[in-house]
Structures are given as structure tokens and as C-alpha cells.
Amino acid sequence: MSIPDFQSIMLPLMQLAINGKEHSFRDSVEYLAKFFNLSDDERKELLPSGQQPTFDNRVGWAKTHLIKAGLLESPRRAIFQITQRGEEVISHNPAEINTKFLKQFPEYVKFAGANTSADNSSVLSQDNLTEQITPEEALASAYQKLKLALAQDLLTLVKDCTPDFFERLVVKLLVKMGYGGSIQDAGKAIGRSGDEGIDGIIKEDRLGLDAIYIQAKKWEGTVGRPEIQKFVGALAGQGAKKGVFITTSSFSKEAQEYARNMKDTKIVLLDGEQLTQYMIDYNLGVSIISQYEVKKIDSDFFADE
Structure with a gap:
């Protein structure tokens, strides 16, 4: 099968956490890779930037969205576990968990920059339809389109x-x-x-x-x-x-x-x-009009915490 989008990963990730134990990000990636029957080539597929495996990136963003919605929590770095709210959600056996589902929680609405007012209902609806890729993938895709046109x-x-x-x-x-x-x-x-x-x-x-x-x-x-x-x-x-x-x-x-x-x-x-x-x-015949830096946590900085 093809690599699942990050929203499709949310429910299996919650089901992994339902036992109440602490789980590491790396273990969750391995579990979900087996759950989705991913091949070695699919596991090795990289983001357009070439900096991270696509599947790992999507698992990471699924976890982030679930944490922002209060369904998971991170007691310490690279570790997560289910919350009471998460247990309640899973107890109702939802058919799926996606960004539309998560917008019932105020913390997530704030994180997503969404607004539940009537004036923005059409925008929210469109977001639900198009939000299938992670921010890194969206940024890389937009960059490639601009580069191709140039x-x-x-x-x-x-x-x-x-x-x-x-x-x-x-x-x-x-x-x-x-x-x-x-x-x-x-x-x-x-x-x-x-x-x-x-x-x-x-x-x-x-x-x-x-x-x-x-x-x-x-x-x-x-x-x-x-x-x-x-x-x-x-x-x-x-x-x-x-x-x-x-x-x-x-x-x-x-x-x-x-x-x-x-x-x-x-x-x-x-x-x-x-x-x-x-x-x-190599910047020949072209000029830079703007630059964006994508940053991540420096784990070494916090190693001696």
C-alpha cells in the first residue's frame, strides 16, 4: 500500500496508546509501519527535502496534533502516553480521528488557528478537505512548483x-x-x-x-x-x-x-x-527574493538537562 497521510495515522496511534503505558516515538513508528504493512522502500522514502523519512514525519505530526487536542501527552522528551480525554474518545470507538474530529476540542482549535464562527465555516470546511500533508511536505511541494515555473x-x-x-x-x-x-x-x-x-x-x-x-x-x-x-x-x-x-x-x-x-x-x-x-x-541568472528557515529542536542542547 502507499504511505498513509498523517490523519490516517491518528486512530492507529491512539489505539497503540490505549494500554496506558508510555511509548517512545521510535517504537510507535515501528509498530505503525507493521500496522500499515509498509515495504522497506516505503519506509526509506524521504521528504522532498531529503532530510527525513516521509512516514516518520507523518507519524510525528499525527502525534503532535493528538497532543495539541489533549488526547495524548508527553511526560518527557520523545515519550507519549494517552490522557483521560484520549481514553474517553477511544471508548466511543470512533470510526476515524482526523483534523475535523479534533476541532471539537478548544485547545486544538487554538493550535490550528481556526475559528468556529459562522464567518469562517467555509474556510474550516476547505481545510478539512485539503489538509492531507504535513507542513514540511506542503512547503516542499510549494517550493518545487515555484522552482519548476522559474x-x-x-x-x-x-x-x-x-x-x-x-x-x-x-x-x-x-x-x-x-x-x-x-x-x-x-x-x-x-x-x-x-x-x-x-x-x-x-x-x-x-x-x-x-x-x-x-x-x-x-x-x-x-x-x-x-x-x-x-x-x-x-x-x-x-x-x-x-x-x-x-x-x-x-x-x-x-x-x-x-x-x-x-x-x-x-x-x-x-x-x-x-x-x-x-x-x-547555483544562483546564476536568478536572484533571491525571500528565504525561509525550517528549524527543529536541538537535542544536544538539552542533553545535560
Whole structure:
């Protein structure tokens, strides 16, 4: 089955706690993973941020919501147990426990920032329908949507730029990624070679221990295998073992397979979509308008409490 949303975890979590004993968060994660028959891959699936397993995150937020509603309590760090209110709730055998159910408790309404007045009834109803993901997931999802829209706009501008500007753009990006030494050294690389299929040579590191040969081309149609073969042939003529083919378009499946199966020569294909993603990641051609920091408790700070 797929990973359950955090609201679906609430009732099984309460049922685990009904014995009145103290439970650790880690034990509850293990119990619930078995309860939902999650596979190893589902257990390992990470949030978009890559910082925490998705299931663990959802269990944590289910616990938080139940604590805020007064159904669970946390007598000490990373430990929880059921409250008298929680026992009363479970004694009525609810079919489900979700955010809508929890809004009967004033403490939870305050936590959720909700208001039970008639003016806000439509807002509450909408929240009940859409609140299926945790705050971290919502933030990551919104970020990815903004990043995708930005990448699309950026690619349009890159495709409209001149070939010379595109080559300079490639140089600046490679330098920001740690290649080519200084921008002055790298700037001399593009357009220097003149060999068919090679647009330039750039240092792999600041010491120049190895060289990377570059093909940087604006392209409208899909780049096929023949173009990559020409590039590999040009590399062989130079005795080169590493090359990067950068384009504003995309590569055919055959081209990708050919590059991937090369044994003695390492070829990296960078299409327009990947190019703009790197530009965003390395702040090339874009500017930061706002930043948000997601913080968590520093357990080490409280270790000697």
C-alpha cells in the first residue's frame, strides 16, 4: 500500500496508546509501519527535502496534533502516553480521528488557528478537505512548483540568447559548480579548440589535474545519438576521456543510452531542463527574493538537562 497521510495515522496511534503505558516515538513508528504493512522502500522514502523519512514525519505530526487536542501527552522528551480525554474518545470507538474530529476540542482549535464562527465555516470546511500533508511536505511541494515555473521561464530566456552569450553562460555555470579554476581561465576555454565536435576545454579542478572537453550548443530539436558519436570521436582525436555535452533542448533515448554505456570515456549529457535547474541551484541568472528557515529542536542542547 502507499504511505498513509498523517490523519490516517491518528486512530492507529491512539489505539497503540490505549494500554496506558508510555511509548517512545521510535517504537510507535515501528509498530505503525507493521500496522500499515509498509515495504522497506516505503519506509526509506524521504521528504522532498531529503532530510527525513516521509512516514516518520507523518507519524510525528499525527502525534503532535493528538497532543495539541489533549488526547495524548508527553511526560518527557520523545515519550507519549494517552490522557483521560484520549481514553474517553477511544471508548466511543470512533470510526476515524482526523483534523475535523479534533476541532471539537478548544485547545486544538487554538493550535490550528481556526475559528468556529459562522464567518469562517467555509474556510474550516476547505481545510478539512485539503489538509492531507504535513507542513514540511506542503512547503516542499510549494517550493518545487515555484522552482519548476522559474526553470521554465529561465529556459525560454536561455533559448532566446545569442550563441556567444550561451557559451559564456556555460562557462560561468561550470565555474560556480567548482570547475575551470578562475573565471578568467575558464573564459579562455570556450571557443578555443576549433576541433569539430568540441567547443572548448576547461579544467576539471583549480589545479588543472585533468581536462573536460565541452560541446555547448543551442538546439531546437532533440539531440540524437549521431551527434554524441561525433563528440566522442572528437574526444578520441584529442586523447580525452571526459566530456560534457550541453544543449538547450533534450536528448533522445538512444543518445542517453549510448553515453551511459561508454566504458573508456565518461560523457555527461546536460539538457535544457537540467541546465536551468543547475542555474537556479547555483544562483546564476536568478536572484533571491525571500528565504525561509525550517528549524527543529536541538537535542544536544538539552542533553545535560
